[in-house]
Amino acid sequence: MQHVNLKFFARAADGVSTSEAIPVFHRWIQNASCPELLIDVADYSHVPAGPGVLLIGNEANYSLDIGRSRFGLLYNRKAADAGDAQSHLRLAYGAALAACERLEQEPEFVGRLAFDRRELEITLNDRLLYPNTEATWTSVQPEVERFCDGIFGAGQYVVRHEGEPRERFRVNVRQI
Amino acid sequence: MKASNGEWRAKLEGRIDADLAREIDAFEHEIALKKHGKIDDKIFAETRLRRGSYGQRYDNGQRHDGIESRRLAYPQPGLTKGPNTLWDAPGMQRIKIPFGGLNADQLEVLAELAEEYSDGIGHITTRQDVQLHFVHIEDTPSIMRRLASVGITTREACGNTVRNVTACPLSGVCRDQAFDVTPYAKALAYFLLGHPDTQDFGRKFKVAFSGCDTNPCALVRIHDLGCVARTRTVNGKTERGFDVYVGGGLGTVPYQAKLFEEFLPEEELLPLAQAMSRVFARLGEKKNRNTARMKFLVVKLGLEEFKRLVWEERKTLPVDPRWTSFLSGVEQEQETPLKPPGLLDIQPAEPGDFREWRQTNVYRQRQAGYSTVTVTLPLGDVTADQLRALADIARKYVNETVRTTVEQNIVLRWVSDSDLRNVYEDLKQVGLHQAGAGTILDLVACPGTDTCKLGISSSRGLAGELRLRLAENDVARDESIRNLRIKVSGCFNSCGQHHIADLGFYGVSRNKNGYAAPHFQVVLGGQWSENAGAYGLAIGAVPSKRIPETVDRITRRYLAERQAGESFQAFIRRIGKAECKKMLEDLMAMPAHSEDASLYTDWHDPREYTIGDMGVGECAGEVVTPLEFQLTACEREAFEAQLALEKGDIDVAARTAYEAMLHGATALLNWRRAFYTNSEEGIVEAFRREFYDTQLFFDPFAGGKFAHYFFRAHERAGQQYLFESAHRLIEEAQLFIEACHGCTLRQPAQTVNA
Numbered sequence: 047m048q049h050v051n052l053k054f055f056a057r058a059a060d061g062v063s064t065s066e067a068i069p070v071f072h073r074w075i076q077n078a079s080c081p082e083l084l085i086d087v088a089d090y091s092h093v094p095a096g097p098g099v100l101l102i103g104n105e106a107n108y109s110l111d112i113g114r115s116r117f118g119l120l121y122n123r124k125a126a127d128a129g130d131a132q133s134h135l136r137l138a139y140g141a142a143l144a145a146c147e148r149l150e151q152e153p154e155f156v157g158r159l160a161f162d163r164r165e166l167e168i169t170l171n172d173r174l175l176y177p178n179t180e181a182t183w184t185s186v187q188p189e190v191e192r193f194c195d196g197i198f199g200a201g202q203y204v205v206r207h208e209g210e211p212r213e214r215f216r217v218n219v220r221q222i
Numbered sequence: 223m224k225a226s227n228g229e230w231r232a233k234l235e236g237r238i239d240a241d242l243a244r245e246i247d248a249f250e251h252e253i254a255l256k257k258h259g260k261i262d263d264k265i266f267a268e269t270r271l272r273r274g275s276y277g278q279r280y281d282n283g284q285r286h287d288g289i290e291s292r293r294l295a296y297p298q299p300g301l302t303k304g305p306n307t308l309w310d311a312p313g314m315q316r317i318k319i320p321f322g323g324l325n326a327d328q329l330e331v332l333a334e335l336a337e338e339y340s341d342g343i344g345h346i347t348t349r350q351d352v353q354l355h356f357v358h359i360e361d362t363p364s365i366m367r368r369l370a371s372v373g374i375t376t377r378e379a380c381g382n383t384v385r386n387v388t389a390c391p392l393s394g395v396c397r398d399q400a401f402d403v404t405p406y407a408k409a410l411a412y413f414l415l416g417h418p419d420t421q422d423f424g425r426k427f428k429v430a431f432s433g434c435d436t437n438p439c440a441l442v443r444i445h446d447l448g449c450v451a452r453t454r455t456v457n458g459k460t461e462r463g464f465d466v467y468v469g470g471g472l473g474t475v476p477y478q479a480k481l482f483e484e485f486l487p488e489e490e491l492l493p494l495a496q497a498m499s500r501v502f503a504r505l506g507e508k509k510n511r512n513t514a515r516m517k518f519l520v521v522k523l524g525l526e527e528f529k530r531l532v533w534e535e536r537k538t539l540p541v542d543p544r545w546t547s548f549l550s551g552v553e554q555e556q557e558t559p560l561k562p563p564g565l566l567d568i569q570p571a572e573p574g575d576f577r578e579w580r581q582t583n584v585y586r587q588r589q590a591g592y593s594t595v596t597v598t599l600p601l602g603d604v605t606a607d608q609l610r611a612l613a614d615i616a617r618k619y620v621n622e623t624v625r626t627t628v629e630q631n632i633v634l635r636w637v638s639d640s641d642l643r644n645v646y647e648d649l650k651q652v653g654l655h656q657a658g659a660g661t662i663l664d665l666v667a668c669p670g671t672d673t674c675k676l677g678i679s680s681s682r683g684l685a686g687e688l689r690l691r692l693a694e695n696d697v698a699r700d701e702s703i704r705n706l707r708i709k710v711s712g713c714f715n716s717c718g719q720h721h722i723a724d725l726g727f728y729g730v731s732r733n734k735n736g737y738a739a740p741h742f743q744v745v746l747g748g749q750w751s752e753n754a755g756a757y758g759l760a761i762g763a764v765p766s767k768r769i770p771e772t773v774d775r776i777t778r779r780y781l782a783e784r785q786a787g788e789s790f791q792a793f794i795r796r797i798g799k800a801e802c803k804k805m806l807e808d809l810m811a812m813p814a815h816s817e818d819a820s821l822y823t824d825w826h827d828p829r830e831y832t833i834g835d836m837g838v839g840e841c842a843g844e845v846v847t848p849l850e851f852q853l854t855a856c857e858r859e860a861f862e863a864q865l866a867l868e869k870g871d872i873d874v875a876a877r878t879a880y881e882a883m884l885h886g887a888t889a890l891l892n893w894r895r896a897f898y899t900n901s902e903e904g905i906v907e908a909f910r911r912e913f914y915d916t917q918l919f920f921d922p923f924a925g926g927k928f929a930h931y932f933f934r935a936h937e938r939a940g941q942q943y944l945f946e947s948a949h950r951l952i953e954e955a956q957l958f959i960e961a962c963h964g965c966t967l968r969q970p971a972q973t974v975n976a
Contacts, residue, residue, distance in 0.1 A: 048225040049338075069828040076287045083295055085312065086280060088341055088356070088672065089826050092686045094653025096605040097342040102356055104296060104310060107341065114607065124358075126225035171338055174226040174233060212330060212610055214337060 047131035047176075047189060048123075050138040051169035051214075053111065054146050055118040057162035062117070062155065064098035065091040067110040070152045071101040074108075079148065080141070082106045108145050119146050119161060122171065131189040135168070139197065142166075164198075164221035169214050176215040183207045183215070194219050223360045224338065230364040238370040245377065246370060249273050250363040256303065267304030274316040274379030275362050277304065278355065278673050281311035288829030303359050312356040314673060315340075315365055316379040320411035321389035321404055321431070322350035322626035326613035328372045329624065333609035335365055344609055346602040348666060348719055349386045349428070350626040351379065355673050378415060382423040382514075384499070387411035389431040390439035391625040391633045394557055395587040395594055399433030400451035401462055405555035406491060407431040409548040413492050414499065422503040424514035428471070429495070435465070438750045441628060443479045444470045444722065446502075446516040447495060452485055462488045468498070468528070469520030472716035474927070475953040476757045477517040478946070480525050482532075488552075492545040497535040501528070512927035557636060560621045563591020564640025576646055579657040584642060587635070595634045595645055596659035600689065601667055601682055602630030604654075611652040619645055628719075630666055631659060662698050662706045662777075665689050666719060670712025670729060671824065676923050677712035678833060679729025679740040679766050683825025685710045691770050703777045706790055707750045710742070714957055721757040722748045724790045725773060730763050730960050731833050733850065733967050737815040740766040740824040740831045743956075746776075746802055747794045756791070759864050759949070760956050761803045762857065765821045768809045775805060799864050833967055852889035853962055856882045860955045867948055876943040879955040880935045886962040887932060890919070893966065906936045919965050928954075928961035 056062075068087055075084045083104035090096045097120075100109040104125075111120040121142035127134055146161040168190065170176035176186070187205075194203050198221045209216045231247070238246075249269070256266045270276075283294045294311070301309035317332070324332075332352055336344045339361045340354035347353055357365070366376055378384060387407050394402035410429065414420050420427070429447045432440035442448025448467035453460050463485040470479025486494060498516075505523070507514040520528050566580075585594040597612065604612075612632065616622050620636045627633060637645055649655040658664055665688055668674065670681030688708060692698040711718035711728040720726030726745035731738050741763040748758030764772050784793050794802060815822055822831050859882035867875035884902060887909040891898050898908030913919035914929045921928060931954035943951065 065826065068826055072288060072828055076289055083297075085294060086285070087827075089683070089686075090341075090343055090603060092600045092689070093343065093603050093605055095607065096603070100341055102312070102341070104294075107356075113342070113605075124223075126223060172224060172226050173334060173338065174229055212333075 047134045047170060047186065048126050049171040049175075050134050051120060051122045051167075051171050052135075052138040052142045053113075053116075053118045053120040053167040053169070054142055054161040054163065055116055055165055055167070056159060058158070058160045059117050060158050062159050063091065064110045064112060064117075065089065066154050067099040067101075067149075070149065070154055071099065071108070073152075074101060074148075080108065080145070082141075106141065108141075110149070118167075119149060121145065131186070132193060135189070135193040138168075139166070139193075166219050167216060168219065169216045171214055173214060178209050178211050178213050178215045180207075183217070186215075190217060190219075223358050224364060227361060227364050230367045234367050234371045238367060239373075242370045242375055242377075243367075246363055246366045249366070253360060253363065257301065257309070263302055263305045263307075267307065268381055270303065270359065270362070271381035272378055272383055273362065273366065274318065274376030275357075275359060276314040276316055276380050277307050277675055278311065278313045279671065279675050279677065281308055281313060281675065282306045283308045283311065286829065286832045291832075309359060313359060314669075315354045315357045315362060315376065316347070317352040317354070317369060317374060317376050318379040318386045319350055319352055319374070319626055320387050321393075321407040322391050323404070323408075324624050324626065325372075326616045326622040328374055329609045329613040329616070331368055331372045331374075333606035333613075335368060336609070337606045339365055342606055344604050344606070345669070346599060346604065346626045346630045346632065348628050348630060348668070348717060350388050350391075350628060351386050352626070353669075355669075375415070378420075380426075382425050384411075384414040384417075384420050384427045384429065387414075387429045387431070388440060388445075388628060390433050390437070391627045392437075392439055392585065392594060392635075393431070393433045395585075395589060395592070395635050396433050396437070396439075397586070397588045398437060399588070400453045401433065402556060403431040403433050403449070403451050404557075405548060405552045406449070406451075406464075406488065408555070409544075410492060410495055413544055414495060417496070417499070419496055419499045419503060423499075424506045424508040425511060425516075427499070427502060427516060431464075436751065438722075439628070441719070441722065442467055442470075444472050444476070444719070445479060446471060447498060448479050449486075449491065454485060464488070464491060466494065469517040469525070471515050471517045472719060472721050473515065473517075474714045474716070474924070474957055475931075475950050476716065476721045477521070477950070478757065479517075480520065482525070482529060488549060489546045493536055493539055493542070494532070496539060496542075497532050500535050500539075501531050505531070510927075510930075512924060512930065557623060558621060559589075559592060559636040559638065560619065561638040561641060563589070564638035565591065566639040566642050575655070575657070576643065579646055579655060580642065582657045582661055583659040589636075591639050592635075593637050593639055593642060595637050595642070595649075596627070597624075597632040597634065597649060597654050598656040598659045598664060599631050599654075600656070601665070601685055604632070608652050608654055611648070611654070615645065615648050618648070629660070629664060631664070658693075661704045662708060663689060663692055665708045665710065666723075667710040668712055668717035670710070670718075671827070674712055674717075676715055677729065678731055679712055679742055680824040680827055681710040681712035681718055681727075681729060683827060684727065684742065684766060684769055687825050688770055688773060692773075695774070697774070697777050697781055700781055702784060702790075703781060706777070708773070714960065720745050720748070722750050723758070724748065724750065725776065726758055727769060728760075729766075730963070731831075731967060732763060732765075732812060732963060734812050735814055737822050738831050738833055738967055739812060739822045742766055742769050743960075744769075744772060744806065746799075747791055749791055757949075759799070759952060761799050761861065761864070762806060762810050764806060764809050765812060766824055767821050772806055772809055775809075776802075779805060795868070799861065799868055803861060833964070849889055849893045849966060852892070853886060853959060853966075856886040856889065856959045856962070857956075859885060860952060860959060863948075863952045863955065867945070867952060872943055872945055872948045876948045876951055877939075879948070879952045880939050882955045883932045883935055883958045886959045887913075890962055890965060902936065902939065906933065913965065918969060919961065921961060921964060922968075924961075928958045931955070931958050 296310035389407035449464040467479035667685035671677035709723035727742040743760040749756035863878035
């Protein structure tokens, strides 16, 4: 399952602006805080319901994202990786979760920003391999559910296939 | 790099024009060959540039992270895609949109590409292009195929080629137009695309079309070839033609295009452009890219000789049926509405946000009952979701088409007036309902230090900040201030078109005691109207963080002291450059780093500012200070040259500008403790020896260009200047002094003095 995007939504983000992530992400570059090669910071905080502020990496991007007006941390795996679907999902989940934890501890956000671990959104960022269709959902559902079983426990969550055909394949997972 | 890259070719087979498909296949092969070391760096660089695949900041693998300059450890460090450009470093893909015309399907594909290969944003440029950033070179064939499947090519979007042909986005619906220039722009764009006569240019070639002479929508006077629609009546019959302008361009030193031909008949448009291309290819400079634009050729030959050569060339051209075949379809090309004309029912209790939007973003078309709606994009940025929403809106209300504008917005034409409220509501759903199109809030900015390799200061950071502050500023609501234009470039190269703004800014740097600080030169007096009718001149550099205060001060002064009906340009002329500078002098003064470190960082970037790997020498302060003092004096002289020009004293202006350069060179020689004879000749000779021959003065990107300004000024010293050439000399003097600053920033004093 290539090019997995995984987003955790903010549970609390009182008065937090995405632009506050700019110095944080620059520090992450200075400190090589992530396993990927980190390149630069891109600021789109001026765009409504957009990608917010991105930490551009070689293998993946991290962003404090406001896509579809939902504030969250998005991990976008750009590299085509070896391995199976479970390893790809686990990699994206682990990287996104670690970034959430790190952000919550950053001085700029501590006590103001918290992410909800009970809900996540998985997007497969390649329309050719994963068009947003029922057929794709049928084909990836077992892998997604196997992965979610491991995170939330079997039967402890609801997965919903979302979006219109023009959008990328996307599911929302919510713990019950 | 995408896992699906190998599959798009088969997936889109039969859906791409055969020639275009072959070209993309060839490019993909060239990528493969380059990966195997079979193609020279320079050749591959030009190859990809001609496909619109551009380099991006830090693609040499070095980045200053605010603490130190570090190597970016890309996986294939030995593999390059051009000189000093690493293979894995992300780049920019420019997508040519002739006359800015896009349909709904194309908007949807752009949305897909922005999401899958870029950072989720499509960026509209000041040439009506779309750019995607942070793109991997190996993804570009897939991008090109997907674009080609909806009729878009990236061919010749960059490189020494005919760039995107721009046109007034109101053409066809404009109340002031002579006629709709769209079919002519389209015909010329595709005629010149890949034409054998346009493949051997020394530099890029820019073309623009305007439907009228008065409005600024196409900015023809800043183009190599600008065409203004005109009609005439002969024996009772209306004929179409163009006033043709040549040799304009912004760049480091702006040139106003000259009238080449009054009323060129429509059937002569394509052959004339072809003949001009041949002359440019044959006689244009090829070795020194800094003097290779057509504007330099026109000046070098003189307009009359250039015209003679072009008309001679025109006579030799073999007839090409494409010259006129498009003319029979010109009338049919006119866009048509989807809905019948309507009437906007203006209600007394109209919501304020809709009223404000209607006042600034709705243009009443020449066709009764229809309007053109401007969709204001902050800094030219639009998300993938918004692009899809625009496609839906275009399908729902108009005939599926939109146009990008040179002000980095998008327009929807042929909106029935009765639909305006619904269009507004639909735009509001996706955050595209912002009012203020064509006002001071509608700022234009090039990418600057965000992504451009040439950026010196953060143009987008500044523009974003100004936008926020002006939206809250009472002064900006006054009619006279509201209609001003602000344009920001990250460096002297004018991609943000700062020369033609009421308030223009371009990025420069300054050194104080060994610390570099981002600044912007303040350019006042440019004229946006009349197709960019006049260029402004820089009055001095202000630290980036103080530019909002600069804008506030200038606009308040204008508001308080303007005379009845006085334009901003007239106001600036009346109070004079000296007074303008005096007004900003305290803002220009730079405190030491220890007093205010915040001025040593740029907007929306907390890193300590640097234009490279900044080194703070142990005794830098002592060594640098006298140099700083001398260069400041040179800036003052360049400014005095402006004042002399303002008074009409051209000889004094030219002499003073030259002396400013001479003193700048002297300052550098003193800094280097070089031996020189204290005469003009001696200074020039020593400067050439110490700084030019050694390339110490060379700008990393512009090379020896600014030194050539000095040498040329020296050669011309004592000769007579005209107003325009003196204006240019002052620009060149200012840039030469900026280059002196740049030189000292690149070479720590102790190294030079060693």
